[in-house]
Amino acid sequence: MTTTPTVLITGCDIGIGREFARQYHADGWSVIATFRDLANAGDLAEGMGRFQLDVTEPAQFEALKKNIGDTPIDLLVSNAGIGLDIRKLGDLDYDYVRRMLEVNTVGPLRLVDTFRDNVAASRHRRIVAVTSRMGSIALNLSGGHYGYRSSKAGLNAIMHSLAIDLFPRGITVVMIHPGWVDTAGGGAEQAAVPVEESVASMRKFVSRLGSHETGQLFDYKGIPLPW
Numbered sequence: 001m002t003t004t005p006t007v008l009i010t011g012c013d014i015g016i017g018r019e020f021a022r023q024y025h026a027d028g029w030s031v032i033a034t035f036r037d038l039a040n041a042g043d044l045a046e047g048m049g050r051f052q053l054d055v056t057e058p059a060q061f062e063a064l065k066k067n068i069g070d071t072p073i074d075l076l077v078s079n080a081g082i083g084l085d086i087r088k089l090g091d092l093d094y095d096y097v098r099r100m101l102e103v104n105t106v107g108p109l110r111l112v113d114t115f116r117d118n119v120a121a122s123r124h125r126r127i128v129a130v131t132s133r134m135g136s137i138a139l140n141l142s143g144g145h146y147g148y149r150s151s152k153a154g155l156n157a158i159m160h161s162l163a164i165d166l167f168p169r170g171i172t173v174v175m176i177h178p179g180w181v182d183t184a185g186g187g188a189e190q191a192a193v194p195v196e197e198s199v200a201s202m203r204k205f206v207s208r209l210g211s212h213e214t215g216q217l218f219d220y221k222g223i224p225l226p227w
């Protein structure tokens with residue numbers, strides 16, 4: 001008997017997270033869509049589980065865990081994120097740098113820590129962190145963006161450790177750079193990749209992931225990227 005797989009996605013208010021929810025729902029998955037502000041659920045609500053989850057709020061993780069209990073989660077997508085920081089040396093906004101670390105780095109760790117048993121109880125057992133090539137030190141040829149780069153490099157370090165720690169439970173963890181995507185976060189006008197295309201490509205890659213790929217960094221087409 002095949003059961004409908006379940007995906008939990010953070011940051012479905014707009015952008016890449018919302019498109020992930022739409023596509024998985026259209027594909028027949030059971031979708032647990034989470035929103036920084038549940039009021040943003042809007043027309044995405046129909047037929048999906050929708051929940052409040054600001055990834056900087058520990059109490060909201062506890063409430064969501066209580067709500068979904070032991071439901072198996074085949075795919076956990078850590079998508080919620082903020083950036084870019086465009087301020088220069090001498091004019092840095094340190095509160096925003098700290099906020100980026102809270103949202104982009106600490107939030108995803110808490111997400112996996114909270115729901116790892118749900119993932120372990122599922123059939124597919126996959127975790128995807130939407131990261132950025134801006135977090136790659138090897139690919140950093142233009143400097144700046146201190147907060148965003150470090151938040152995504154930190155995210156990659158955390159996910160790599162999680163891949164090692166969760167390997168014995170059969171869980172595969174990967175980090176994916178979605179491309180430069182035409183969302184509000186990507187700067188909709190100049191971005192090269194339509195959000196529908198980025199998400200479809202990431203989904204295709206994730207559907208054929210093998211456990212030997214755990215702990216690695218890829219772009220949205222499944223091409224490995226350097227750290």
Ligand SMILES: NC(=O)c1ccc[n+]([C@@H]2O[C@H](COP(=O)([O-])OP(=O)(O)OC[C@H]3O[C@@H](n4cnc5c(N)ncnc54)[C@H](OP(=O)(O)O)[C@@H]3O)[C@@H](O)[C@H]2O)c1
Binds near residue numbers: 036056080131182186
């Ligand atoms: N677009 C690109 O070119 C690009 C490139 C590389 C990496 N990424 C990464 O892709 C992911 C999605 O980005 P995007 O382009 O879709 O950006 P976006 O359009 O700005 O969407 C970001 C999403 O994260 C949510 N969010 C922000 N703070 C949150 C919090 N504290 N708790 C829960 N959700 C929160 C936002 O909700 P609200 O809008 O309601 O705040 C929104 O749903 C991010 O991790 C980003 O770093 C994007």
